[in-house]
Amino acid sequence: MPKVIHFEFGADDPERAIKFYQDTFGWEITKYPGNVDYWLVKAGNEKEMGINGAIIPRPKDWKISNSISVPRIDEYLERIEMHGGEVTTEKMAVPKMGYVAYFKDTEGNVLSVFQPDENAK
Numbered sequence: 001m002p003k004v005i006h007f008e009f010g011a012d013d014p015e016r017a018i019k020f021y022q023d024t025f026g027w028e029i030t031k032y033p034g035n036v037d038y039w040l041v042k043a044g045n046e047k048e049m050g051i052n053g054a055i056i057p058r059p060k061d062w063k064i065s066n067s068i069s070v071p072r073i074d075e076y077l078e079r080i081e082m083h084g085g086e087v088t089t090e091k092m093a094v095p096k097m098g099y100v101a102y103f104k105d106t107e108g109n110v111l112s113v114f115q116p117d118e119n120a121k
Helices: 014-025 075-082
Strands: 004-011 029-030 040-041 052-057 064-069 092-094 098-104 110-116
Touching: 004 014, 004 110, 014 029, 014 040, 014 052, 075 098, 075 110
Parallel strands: 004 052, 064 110
Antiparallel strands: 004 064, 029 040, 040 052, 092 098, 098 110
16 A cells, blocks of 8 residues: 655745754755755654655745655556546656656645656666
8 A cells, every 4th residue: 555655845945944944853954966956854763653855945836745655656647637636747767766756636735656666767
């Protein structure tokens, strides 16, 4: 059964948001390698319950997004549309990690589906 595995906070000022979360909660935040505006968030001890995530420049239509792990992304993109959701991006490779695509659910919430695949390019 697919489950939530990652969060993304949108920020008008990512540097300000990074400082806030580091200073307030002590989260470890590091820039993702490459020329992208994406900062990985380690939100707590790995032995505790919870998920990690990222901070990104705020897309215009949302503030936070959760990623749902799926075994076959193409199948789930079809299922999203079949059940009244709207796929808002094409499937994108996250090199050496997998594939991601964003969608809106029937209530307008923006989320993503993620298929792990170490061979993604």
